Amino acid sequence: MSEKTPYYITTPIYYPSGNPHIGHCYSTLACDCVARMKRMQGYDVMFLTGTDEHGQKIEKKAAEEGVTPQEYVDGIVANFKKLWETLGISYDRFVRTTDDYHVKTVQNVFEKLYKDGWIYKSSYTGKYCTPCESFWTESQLVDGKCPDCGREVQDASEEAYFFKLSHFAPQLRELLLDEERGFLNPKSRVNEMVHNFIDPGLQDLCVSRTSFKWGIPVTFDDDHIVYVWLDALTNYVSALGFMNDTYNDYEKFWPADSHVMAKEIVRFHSLIWPAILMALGEPLPKKILGHGWITFGDGKMSKSKGNVVNPFVPCERYGADALRYDLLREMPFGSDAPYSNEMMFNRINSDLANDLGNLISRTVAMTIKYFGGTLPVDKDFRDSDEELLSMTDALPSFVEETFEGLRFSEGLDRIIRVVARANKYIDENEPWVLAKDEANKPRLAAVLYNLLDTVRRCAILLSPVMPHVCPEIFEQIGACECCTTWEAATKRHALKADVTVTKGRILFPRIDVEKEVEELEALSKPARELPEEPMKDITVFDNFASLDLRAVKVLSCERVPKSDKLLKFIVDDGFGERQVLSGIAKYYKPEEMIGKTLAMIINLAPRKMMGHESNGMILSVRDGDKFRVIEFDDSIKPGADIS
Numbered sequence: 001m002s003e004k005t006p007y008y009i010t011t012p013i014y015y016p017s018g019n020p021h022i023g024h025c026y027s028t029l030a031c032d033c034v035a036r037m038k039r040m041q042g043y044d045v046m047f048l049t050g051t052d053e054h055g056q057k058i059e060k061k062a063a064e065e066g067v068t069p070q071e072y073v074d075g076i077v078a079n080f081k082k083l084w085e086t087l088g089i090s091y092d093r094f095v096r097t098t099d100d101y102h103v104k105t106v107q108n109v110f111e112k113l114y115k116d117g118w119i120y121k122s123s124y125t126g127k128y129c130t131p132c133e134s135f136w137t138e139s140q141l142v143d144g145k146c147p148d149c150g151r152e153v154q155d156a157s158e159e160a161y162f163f164k165l166s167h168f169a170p171q172l173r174e175l176l177l178d179e180e181r182g183f184l185n186p187k188s189r190v191n192e193m194v195h196n197f198i199d200p201g202l203q204d205l206c207v208s209r210t211s212f213k214w215g216i217p218v219t220f221d222d223d224h225i226v227y228v229w230l231d232a233l234t235n236y237v238s239a240l241g242f243m244n245d246t247y248n249d250y251e252k253f254w255p256a257d258s259h260v261m262a263k264e265i266v267r268f269h270s271l272i273w274p275a276i277l278m279a280l281g282e283p284l285p286k287k288i289l290g291h292g293w294i295t296f297g298d299g300k301m302s303k304s305k306g307n308v309v310n311p312f313v314p315c316e317r318y319g320a321d322a323l324r325y326d327l328l329r330e331m332p333f334g335s336d337a338p339y340s341n342e343m344m345f346n347r348i349n350s351d352l353a354n355d356l357g358n359l360i361s362r363t364v365a366m367t368i369k370y371f372g373g374t375l376p377v378d379k380d381f382r383d384s385d386e387e388l389l390s391m392t393d394a395l396p397s398f399v400e401e402t403f404e405g406l407r408f409s410e411g412l413d414r415i416i417r418v419v420a421r422a423n424k425y426i427d428e429n430e431p432w433v434l435a436k437d438e439a440n441k442p443r444l445a446a447v448l449y450n451l452l453d454t455v456r457r458c459a460i461l462l463s464p465v466m467p468h469v470c471p472e473i474f475e476q477i478g479a480c481e482c483c484t485t486w487e488a489a490t491k492r493h494a495l496k497a498d499v500t501v502t503k504g505r506i507l508f509p510r511i512d513v514e515k516e517v518e519e520l521e522a523l524s525k526p527a528r529e530l531p532e533e534p535m536k537d538i539t540v541f542d543n544f545a546s547l548d549l550r551a552v553k554v555l556s557c558e559r560v561p562k563s564d565k566l567l568k569f570i571v572d573d574g575f576g577e578r579q580v581l582s583g584i585a586k587y588y589k590p591e592e593m594i595g596k597t598l599a600m601i602i603n604l605a606p607r608k609m610m611g612h613e614s615n616g617m618i619l620s621v622r623d624g625d626k627f628r629v630i631e632f633d634d635s636i637k638p639g640a641d642i643s
């Protein structure tokens with residue numbers, strides 16, 4: 001038996017700086033769909049995904065939460081893995097840049113590049129964007145801001161190691177402009193890379209940092225850690241065992257067939273990554289595929305902007321396959337695609353419930369109604385069947401080509417057109433009329449058989465997109481395993497001549513759009529009204545313990561002249577008398593305060609208000625637009641401490 005052909009596809013490795021959102025799902029789904037298709041076609045597939053765990057942003061986030069960076073990323077990586085499981089992502093390997101073998105590879109790569117003279121030591125001054133972890137030159141900034149995310153950049157300077165990226169400019173130019181090779185896709189991005197980055201002059205790349213600690217140490221210079229992009233890009237080979245002993249798959253799977261990502265990181269993959277590989281003397285990946293963004297509101301959906309949509313919700317409510325289908329169907333390769341729940345419902349209703357779901361349920365129901373579920377072998381095929389059959393014949397090669405190029409929307413559109421043609425074929429042939437005359441039974445059987453076989457072929461091609469539902473379709477239409485391979489999609493009438501169908505559940509229930517939108521909105525509202533003031537940052541117990549909080553008894557109270565806010569109190573704090581001011585004149589008359597036992601901070605530094613000294617602060621609670629003092633009953637003695 002001949003060896004299977006290897007096929008290696010990768011997603012970007014995501015930053016676990018926040019939980020995954022629908023944007024991350026897109027690249028991962030795209031790879032999953034291609035990986036599944038390739039497996040069905042008999043390839044030996046390696047599908048790699050993972051997480052990019054180092055960098056200043058993660059170090060900062062962890063510090064804000066009072067945990068170590070490793071603890072911080074561990075929690076988020078678990079959520080990424082849970083999401084991939086929920087979505088049915090069939091990855092073969094998950095690389096974490098904190099994995100020992102990856103660290104080893106990065107250190108070995110850095111050392112080799114240094115020894116071979118591709119990395120040298122110098123110092124760097126530039127504009128740094130912390131969220132993007134990118135240095136920019138003045139000329140790369142857009143309106144003085146980060147060209148990737150539009151945020152403020154800071155001046156930064158540090159001693160650093162540099163990679164001789166500039167040396168590779170001619171080779172990179174040639175690589176990108178080689179049309180036959182088709183390295184970078186879509187082609188429109190080639191011009192962007194050549195004109196915006198190579199032609200103005202490629203700068204050497206700063207590949208080490210000293211300003212923070214959370215990264216892979218440079219083995220021969222303790223103060224430096226490896227720049228996060230050199231660390232991250234190396235994942236594509238470390239996960240195969242390049243320069244480490246953990247895996248042994250480099251010979252088999254490298255070079256990668258496809259690196260998939262969104263457009264904002266195409267630059268790193270089509271310039272820096274090939275240059276590193278050239279310096280190492282290793283083969284280059286075959287294709288870089290840069291898709292557009294899923295947008296939400298007015299820009300890219302991203303963790304740093306906070307406009308993320310939680311992908312677990314649609315998976316739970318409509319099934320992972322609905323979300324998978326919708327995301328892959330909506331985005332034309334190379335363009336952005338807006339996401340909204342309402343658009344998803346309309347897509348599910350039109351393509352899946354109306355077209356595909358209806359075709360399956362009508363065909364199965366008629367086979368049961370007119371033939372007790374099993375078709376007779378005797379069939380009367382006619383020339384008029386040809387249009388539907390030849391349209392279906394043309395599908396597999398088109399779907400293969402479009403899916404492999406991430407043009408899922410085109411491939412899926414073509415499948416749904418065949419489904420719609422099949423629905424029309426039902427109306428043209430009117431099985432319910434044929435069924436009235438026993439003599440028409442062979443024709444009726446042929447019509448239903450053509451329909452079931454079309455469903456079979458479409459469902460095979462839909463399997464990489466909807467891996468959970470398609471097996472149920474096969475079960476309902478009585479398709480055995482041997483006629484559901486990718487190869488079988490190219491064959492007419494591979495379904496058994498005396499096929500038996502089974503009535504099953506409704507595979508794609510219609511969504512009541514208005515009701516569903518309302519329910520989702522209700523779900524996204526917090527269960528209770530949130531306080532007007534945002535929550536303050538976490539503090540430590542010692543800050544609280546430094547306050548001397550006591551019950552005090554009001555001995556006298558009067559208005560402060562010329563102030564409509566302030567009341568002046570003399571209180572007994574258990575140790576003696578003290579004067580304190582409070583801005584509650586709008587809510588209380590002075591005389592009603594006398595004799596009350598209140599809560600107060602007694603060790604605030606004295607300060608003057610309207611010429612009167614205040615020694616402490618009376619505590620009150622907001623009640624709408626008013627304030628009320630915190631009061632105790634008479635059993636509480638002045639000086640009692642509050643903790």
Ligand code: ME8
Binds near residue numbers: 012013234235260301
């Ligand atoms: O850039 N639409 O990680 P990251 C489509 N660690 N795709 C989106 C998206 C959106 N709105 N939002 C995110 C990094 N993505 C680096 C990568 S690779 C060696 C290192 C997807 O967490 C898309 O693939 O910011 C994008 O390129 C990637 O997530 C960015 O992920």
